[in-house]
Amino acid sequence: MQIQLDDYRLGAAVASDLVNTAAEVMVSTGDRLPDTTALARFLAGHGLVPDAGDPTPADVRAVHGLRRELRGLLERPDAAATAALTVPAGTGPGLRRDGDGRWQWQVASRPGAPLVDELALVTGTALLSVLRTLGADRFRACAAPDCAGLFVDTSRAGRRRYCLPEVCGNRVNVAAHRARRRTPH
Numbered sequence: 001m002q003i004q005l006d007d008y009r010l011g012a013a014v015a016s017d018l019v020n021t022a023a024e025v026m027v028s029t030g031d032r033l034p035d036t037t038a039l040a041r042f043l044a045g046h047g048l049v050p051d052a053g054d055p056t057p058a059d060v061r062a063v064h065g066l067r068r069e070l071r072g073l074l075e076r077p078d079a080a081a082t083a084a085l086t087v088p089a090g091t092g093p094g095l096r097r098d099g100d101g102r103w104q105w106q107v108a109s110r111p112g113a114p115l116v117d118e119l120a121l122v123t124g125t126a127l128l129s130v131l132r133t134l135g136a137d138r139f140r141a142c143a144a145p146d147c148a149g150l151f152v153d154t155s156r157a158g159r160r161r162y163c164l165p166e167v168c169g170n171r172v173n174v175a176a177h178r179a180r181r182r183t184p185h
């Protein structure tokens with residue numbers, strides 16, 4: 001896998017979304033990454049094509065381990081531990097041409113690297129960039145009550161409050177609206 005060093009949005013979204021597939025966040029549905037099919041769908045959903053190929057059950061177990069590690073890093077940002085994620089699979093960086101022929105600074109995963117190390121490289125490089133350019137306060141817990149979701153806010157304004165704005169943000173707005181209607185003016 002080739003990872004663009006000047007674009008941290010993809011890797012940060014992968015890290016947030018991966019953490020939020022865990023059963024402790026997805027309380028009503030349970031773990032959203034229980035098997036190889038779900039993991040393949042998650043990767044495709046983020047446009048990730050691992051060199052390692054289709055996920056195996058061992059990959060699923062390893063990714064669950066990475067997911068716990070990422071949760072810890074989103075709760076307690078740590079540059080050294082984040083950089084360590086990129087070590088097993090990372091080679092480079094180097095200037096390479098992307099699919100459109102433009103020169104880009106990229107790191108590439110080592111040939112033969114397991115899927116989990118490729119994912120660790122994608123997320124680790126991005127989270128380190130966010131720490132450096134935007135700061136640790138962009139690593140946040142969801143503002144919705146009863147939600148254990150975490151996220152990395154890579155928006156320009158930096159005002160994101162919910163792990164899934166269309167779900168958690170909406171839930172909070174509906175509750176506030178109901179509360180306002182109950183309060184007599």
Ligand SMILES: [Zn+2]
Nearest residue numbers: 142147149168
């Ligand atoms: Zn949430």
